Amino acid sequence: MYDLPSLDVPALSAVNGRVRLPGSKSISNRVLLLAALCSGRTVLHELLDSDDTRVMLQALRLLGCGVALEGTRATIDGLGDRPRQAQADLFLGNAGTAMRPLTAALAVLGGAYTLHGVPRMHERPIGDLVDALRALGCRIDYTGQAGYPPLTIGTPALRLDQPIPVRGDVSSQFLTALLMALPLAADQAPAGGIVIEVQGELISKPYIDITLKLMARFGVAVQREGWQRFTIARDSRYRSPGEIQVEADASSASYFIAAGALSTGASGQNGLKIEGVGLDSIQGDIRFVDAARQMGADITGEPGALRVRPGRQPLAAIDLDCNPIPDAAMTLAVMALYADGPSTLRNIASWRVKETDRLAAMACELRKLGATVDEGPDFLRIVPIAPGHWRAASIATYDDHRMAMCASLAAFNPDGVPVRIEDPRCVAKTFPDYFETLFGIAQPRADVPVICIDGPTASGKGTLAAALAARLGWHYLDSGALYRLTGLAARRHGVALDAAHEPRLAELARALPLRFADGRVWLGDEDVSEAIRAEQAGMDASRVSALPAVRAALFELQRGAARLPGLVADGRDMGTVIFPAAPLKVFLTAGVQERAERRHRQLQARGVSVTLESLRADLQERDARDQARATAPLKPAPDALLLDNSALSIEQSVEQVLAWWQARQPF
Ligand SMILES: Nc1ncnc2c1ncn2[C@@H]1O[C@H](COP(=O)(O)OP(=O)(O)OP(=O)(O)O)[C@@H](O)[C@H]1O
């Protein structure tokens, strides 16, 4: 996950290959609660690991459930045969799928509970659910603003003889919450069962469908008359199905379907396989497929998977009632930017009470990209952006995961402008590795951005480059390590480090069995992290690096390190030979005495004892050889910016280079 203030997504041209999506949020939190409410043990496979499921899991632990997590496999021992904690303080973040159903379940069971969340959760309405629960005898009090969390729950005196009215036109989660909670009181039901009557037109019906299907898996079959009346039989009782496989998230699939539809060029034609969710998904957002097809996407179903290829381009404009797919419809809003005419997304008033007011947020952010957008009370009309009129924009995400994921689709614009995503961490709500996943299958429209840091020994290149990479969320290439590894491999194989053995040394360099894992460097089975940092390894590297065949052997490996979203590379020839077109090149220097002292301190800290004088001599010898060699000598690229950091702290150097980088950005 990118835990950064912002993430710049370079312009993208296509996606291809295959992608496996995390589990559905809607299914994960429903099955977690159902598993908690029944007797026995339930094993959940492919459970989503995200902010919303984490708060649910923690709540279940506090309530007394047995919870064991192993990767995406959760084992839940339900409260049916374990003592339930009669009181608890539950923090539920911004997870509506935890707040609403837990409120209902705990209000029906009774106890002394407090439920609260992040500030936005305290702005998301819950009054209709609370009214319905109070009508059947539950005791619930607001501790903040009436109609909104936080709230406290007491012990109920249930009255189940009358139909329970609940509004269905604000959030379908209210009905879901009641449906999941009321089987807990089935033994007190009248002979005709417990009846729920929906008032107003029920929105987001597919989500109710998921609820009913999952309740059925846990042994409770609800009778449904249309979408207005639901009956829970008196003998209803949750029973563990033993094991449950969570489908991949159909809403998350929408971003990859859109990316596949927007792909251009030969690499996009191969298509993208989206694994974990198929056309037979129980999730309502699978109907996004129909909408995307209507716009021109070429989507085919495979067992447990979807395959998407670009179809019609430009996409066809649509005018659609999006009520059944409120979450995935946000993806359509961004696709509409690429359409052949204005698109209208209707019946999306529920967007206003989601993680943020999504109607206002989407309108505002699409305008930043250059679109004309009409924002109505329950609709958006989006005029596409003509090629040549896309603007590079810094997109606010409102702590809303879907705003961030949707915004990334603007990177497929034909004008090749990048897009900045503010607070990318918000995707943790449902898809923590969303950007890593996207970058893993996306092709950049132009070269991946690279910042080169070249300079003499111990000037601080590695320190600066690693810090820049961390600040930007980019990859980091320590090219010196490759020469050090080659020198070490040569020593391990007993090959002399001289020109006479150049072909053999090049062979070793080309086939280096190297692996970088958890901050360690491996050569075959040997952890060589410390060995390559020895001064001798630096000298050996300097010798082998003077041989043209060795340099040629390592060329492709270094070029291949330029991966999305960007690369910071440090070495001697990053700007002159490996990445001559890099948009920012820095030649980092410091006085020789300063560098020798820094290295001295560095080695002392590692417990290596050497004299300052010998270090200074080694350093000068290495620099002289690096500068004098015929191939790729150490020198600044003609367009490099010089940075003498003799009198700068590490942080000052980092800020200087970031300022140079930012000055080159269009945001
Ligand atoms: N601006 C700075 N001020 C003070 N110390 C620094 C500064 N930059 C780096 N250092 C320190 O200098 C030492 C050498 O830095 P570093 O290893 O990054 O240099 P390098 O140029 O990558 O070296 P090499 O050429 O051997 O790869 C480290 O201990 C680092 O913490």
Ligand SMILES: Nc1ccn([C@@H]2O[C@H](COP(=O)(O)O)[C@@H](O)[C@H]2O)c(=O)n1
């Ligand atoms: N791009 C590069 C990087 C390094 N070298 C040579 O390797 C030696 C070790 O590099 P460090 O950065 O790890 O100290 C260095 O002295 C150079 O001789 C290179 O040639 N090109």
